[in-house]
Amino acid sequence: MARVFNFSAGPSTLPESVLKKAAEEMLDYRLKGLSVMEMSHRSDDYVAIFENARSLLRELLNLPETHEVLFLQGGASLQFAMVPLNLMKKFKRAAYTNTGVWAKKAIAEAKKYGEILCVGDSSDKNFSYIPETDWENIPKDIDYVHITSNNTIYGTTYHAWPDTGDIPLVVDMSSNILSESMDVSKADLIYAGAQKNIGPSGVTVVIIRKSLLGYADEKAPSLLNYQKHVEAGSMMNTPPCYNIYMAGLVFEWIKEHGGPSAMGEYNRKKAALLYETIDKSKTFSSAVNKKDRSLMNVPFVIGDAKREKAFIDEAEKKGLVNLKGHRSVGGMRASIYNAMPIEGVQALVEMMLNFEK
Numbered sequence: 001m002a003r004v005f006n007f008s009a010g011p012s013t014l015p016e017s018v019l020k021k022a023a024e025e026m027l028d029y030r031l032k033g034l035s036v037m038e039m040s041h042r043s044d045d046y047v048a049i050f051e052n053a054r055s056l057l058r059e060l061l062n063l064p065e066t067h068e069v070l071f072l073q074g075g076a077s078l079q080f081a082m083v084p085l086n087l088m089k090k091f092k093r094a095a096y097t098n099t100g101v102w103a104k105k106a107i108a109e110a111k112k113y114g115e116i117l118c119v120g121d122s123s124d125k126n127f128s129y130i131p132e133t134d135w136e137n138i139p140k141d142i143d144y145v146h147i148t149s150n151n152t153i154y155g156t157t158y159h160a161w162p163d164t165g166d167i168p169l170v171v172d173m174s175s176n177i178l179s180e181s182m183d184v185s186k187a188d189l190i191y192a193g194a195q196k197n198i199g200p201s202g203v204t205v206v207i208i209r210k211s212l213l214g215y216a217d218e219k220a221p222s223l224l225n226y227q228k229h230v231e232a233g234s235m236m237n238t239p240p241c242y243n244i245y246m247a248g249l250v251f252e253w254i255k256e257h258g259g260p261s262a263m264g265e266y267n268r269k270k271a272a273l274l275y276e277t278i279d280k281s282k283t284f285s286s287a288v289n290k291k292d293r294s295l296m297n298v299p300f301v302i303g304d305a306k307r308e309k310a311f312i313d314e315a316e317k318k319g320l321v322n323l324k325g326h327r328s329v330g331g332m333r334a335s336i337y338n339a340m341p342i343e344g345v346q347a348l349v350e351m352m353l354n355f356e357k
């Protein structure tokens with residue numbers, strides 16, 4: 001059976017060569033006579049897989065020694081609670097920007113632990129833009145600032161991260177980590193669920209500046225304490241072993257293809273193709289503020305629910321799947337993460353042009 005072009009927002013398409021390699025190694029990992037799934041997480045073979053994934057991620061992100069890398073569980077959503085539990089140490093106050101559903105969920109969770117200041121809000125136009133914030137003049141008596149760097153549902157991105165000075169910056173990078181070259185060390189804490197640019201769902205990457213460790217609420221469960229995870233090398237309990245192995249294969253694939261800067265170049269080409277088609281079209285349009293457009297998630301509408309359904313159904317017949325937009329935005333959304341080949345975007349554009357005719 002031919003593989004479809006899968007535009008799902010997450011879990012999303014994975015590089016075909018990675019899936020093939022995982023299939024080859026499924027029954028017998030490199031002549032060890034067993035699958036990675038069956039290995040003890042304390043065995044030398046598995047520890048080597050784990051260390052390889054971690055060091056590749058460090059290399060791809062050009063991460064300085066100031067930051068630790070953790071592979072955790074619970075998805076990005078658990079980070080909505082872990083961040084305040086670990087970082088609300090002095091003022092019991094933090095600043096968030098409200099840029100959509102995921103930011104809202106992060107805010108709701110953080111409110112359980114302290115006071116939340118909203119320092120930017122784009123809810124007035126259904127989150128179709130990145131709000132302006134006067135970062136220099138936000139209150140200084142806060143424990144951290146939180147932004148969602150890419151808003152998966154609405155297709156908006158912070159193309160430049162705020163300079164928050166001495167205030168720690170926390171970034172939810174779930175839907176754009178590794179998508180282009182970025183100085184991630186500007187952030188003090190980054191988290192990302194794996195299921196977009198990293199691998200299958202089930203592992204969450206957390207990158208944390210070492211100086212932020214050791215301030216967790218003393219009643220925080222050990223499994224929610226970053227310091228304890230660092231001390232245990234992400235192996236306080238059994239880690240999501242297979243997912244970390246898969247993430248390692250994806251990191252190798254990114255490296256073989258030139259790393260995040262080459263990914264960025266490719267992603268910009270793919271996104272430009274789609275945005276140009278939308279901008280020229282009399283049928284399709286985008287509600288997103290042009291300068292805030294995401295390279296990863298491209299929502300677009302026709303403005304007529306029946307015709308949108310017809311488009312999605314026809315696309316599916318042509319092997320272009322999971323194009324339905326999130327219910328809060330409607331219409332269509334093409335998620336074009338690293339592993340989406342340009343041929344997928346070309347096929348989508350061709351179908352849009354034919355549909356318009």
Ligand SMILES: Cc1ncc(COP(=O)(O)O)c(C=O)c1O
Pocket residue numbers: 009010074075076077078102148150151152153172173174175193194
């Ligand atoms: C930006 C962003 N943050 C958080 C989440 C939640 O991730 P998880 O399902 O891993 O908890 C998502 C999921 O799509 C997301 O796109």
